[in-house]
Amino acid sequence: xxxxxxxxxxxxxxxxxxxxxxxxxxxxxxxxxxxxxxxxxxxxxxxxxxxxxxxxxxxxxxxxxxxxxxxxxxxxxxxxxxxxxxxxxxxxxxxxxxxxxxxxxxxxxxxxxxxxxxxxxxxxxxxxxxxxxxxxxxxxxxxxxxxxxxxxxxxxxxxxxxxxxxxxxxxxxxxxxxxxxxxxxxxxxxxxxxxxxxxxxxxxxxxxxxxxxxxxxxxxxxxxxxxxxxxxxxxxxxxxxxxxxxxxxxxxxxxxxxxxxxxxxxxxxxxxxxxxxxxxxxxxxxxxxxxxxxxxxxxxxxxxxxxxxxxxxxxxxxxxxxxxxxxxxxxxxxxxxxxxxxxxxxxxxxxxxxxxxxxxxxxxxxxxxxxxxxxxxxxxxxxxxxxxxxxxxxxxxxxxxxxxxxxxxxxxxxxxxxxxxxxxxxxxxxxxxxxxxxxxxxxxxxxxxxxxxxxxxxxxxxxxxxxxxxxxxxxxxxxxxxxx
Ligand code: BG6
Numbered sequence: 001x002x003x004x005x006x007x008x009x010x011x012x013x014x015x016x017x018x019x020x021x022x023x024x025x026x027x028x029x030x031x032x033x034x035x036x037x038x039x040x041x042x043x044x045x046x047x048x049x050x051x052x053x054x055x056x057x058x059x060x061x062x063x064x065x066x067x068x069x070x071x072x073x074x075x076x077x078x079x080x081x082x083x084x085x086x087x088x089x090x091x092x093x094x095x096x097x098x099x100x101x102x103x104x105x106x107x108x109x110x111x112x113x114x115x116x117x118x119x120x121x122x123x124x125x126x127x128x129x130x131x132x133x134x135x136x137x138x139x140x141x142x143x144x145x146x147x148x149x150x151x152x153x154x155x156x157x158x159x160x161x162x163x164x165x166x167x168x169x170x171x172x173x174x175x176x177x178x179x180x181x182x183x184x185x186x187x188x189x190x191x192x193x194x195x196x197x198x199x200x201x202x203x204x205x206x207x208x209x210x211x212x213x214x215x216x217x218x219x220x221x222x223x224x225x226x227x228x229x230x231x232x233x234x235x236x237x238x239x240x241x242x243x244x245x246x247x248x249x250x251x252x253x254x255x256x257x258x259x260x261x262x263x264x265x266x267x268x269x270x271x272x273x274x275x276x277x278x279x280x281x282x283x284x285x286x287x288x289x290x291x292x293x294x295x296x297x298x299x300x301x302x303x304x305x306x307x308x309x310x311x312x313x314x315x316x317x318x319x320x321x322x323x324x325x326x327x328x329x330x331x332x333x334x335x336x337x338x339x340x341x342x343x344x345x346x347x348x349x350x351x352x353x354x355x356x357x358x359x360x361x362x363x364x365x366x367x368x369x370x371x372x373x374x375x376x377x378x379x380x381x382x383x384x385x386x387x388x389x390x391x392x393x394x395x396x397x398x399x400x401x402x403x404x405x406x407x408x409x410x411x412x413x414x415x416x417x418x419x420x421x422x423x424x425x426x427x428x429x430x431x432x433x434x435x436x437x438x439x440x441x442x443x444x445x446x447x448x449x450x451x452x453x454x455x456x457x458x459x460x461x462x463x464x465x466x467x468x469x470x471x472x473x474x475x476x477x478x479x480x481x482x483x484x
Pocket of ligand 1: 148160216235
């Protein structure tokens with residue numbers, strides 16, 4: 001007999017549940033990937049009835065399920081959608097919730113507790129789940145998914161890990177980073193390890209530098225209150241960007257299994273040399289102070305650029321340049337691997353030549369794909385060369401197979417007990433160990449000045465000067481008007 005599943009969403013009245021979680025679960029149901037009979041139970045303080053909750057979730061699915069909504073499928077899906085009101089800090093409410101779940105489950109079931117609440121509630125919820133006996137496997141598995149941010153710094157991340165470990169075993173814990181759920185991020189591993197031609201050149205002998213850009217056009221908007229305390233370092237670097245970096249830089253694991261993959265990722269993070277303050281740039285977009293929730297004289301960085309080195313055999317001496325910001329001119333997440341120049345150039349280049357060494361651009365979003373830039377001879381010229389692109393686009397190579405939302409894959413993996421795409425406690429702590437000293441250094445007199453940049457640009461000019469200092473430039477390869 002197979003055990004049925006219940007997903008319990010804490011923070012079910014919030015934005016994440018309506019915009020991401022339920023639309024993703026609906027899509028999984030529509031694609032017949034959600035295990036049959038999976039119940040979804042929302043809980044939060046608001047006193048919704050089941051019908052009110054279903055109506056709210058339906059509005060979310062109609063808007064955010066990627067145009068795949070249809071009423072008949074929704075009605076069938078919604079039969080397994082429930083709501084149990086409760087206060088996240090009150091033990092009695094957990095006992096009520098447990099009783100309601102037992103009634104729905106009618107026998108043993110696997111439970112996936114999804115913490116989609118404000119981070120301040122993570123510990124109270126975990127502790128109450130423990131106190132109510134709801135974390136103990138009881139004929140079915142008990143797993144918990146924890147949203148980001150996982151801690152505010154190293155100390156709080158350690159404390160959170162300790163609090164969670166007091167109730168759940170590590171293999172029951174799924175710390176989510178939605179970047180790892182993106183198909184294009186997973187494809188980094190397939191590209192590297194399901195092919196033979198790239199890995200031999202994937203090292204310090206052939207690669208000059210690696211650049212990771214996660215640029216966003218959106219400003220901070222309604223999230224000022226959270227963001228002003230977080231900054232771009234906590235919001236994007238500690239998690240998403242360092243995860244992308246691990247996938248690019250890790251050694252090949254022997255198998256695609258959770259521990260093998262995560263061991264290699266942690267090894268990379270552990271090999272990163274502490275980042276020096278002169279290797280950081282911080283910026284803030286003009287108008288940030290006018291955003292609701294932002295302190296009037298806030299020094300919070302909405303843009304950062306960093307340079308780091310990985311001190312191991314493969315990467316010694318290769319700079320990794322990372323940058324991310326809000327209110328920029330383009331939305332793009334991409335990784336540019338810039339190869340070295342040929343050791344000897346037999347073609348004389350004119351003074352104004354636009355010669356560049358090879359660049360492999362991994363386009364994570366929005367125009368997902370890969371671009372390989374190489375030099376060709378311009379026809380009917382003597383020695384003129386021009387860079388051209390060899391391109392792979394998901395939208396043309398996989399027509400009719402749209403990329404799923406990251407949450408679909410992550411929810412399914414958590415249900416199936418596969419933690420490969422989730423962050424382990426040591427991975428989270430290593431990442432904070434790298435970010436904490438920068439956060440602390442930026443509070444001191446040695447901090448680089450906070451540069452103001454205009455919204456709609458590529459960030460502060462100092463970021464260009466920063467990389468130019470090393471005789472390099474920011475490279476973008478995923479269909480942009482010019483490079484920057
Ligand atoms: C979130 C950050 O984790 O990632 C947001 O909190 C950011 O500030 C978002 O906008 C970016 O995600 P994506 O998938 O749109 O690149």
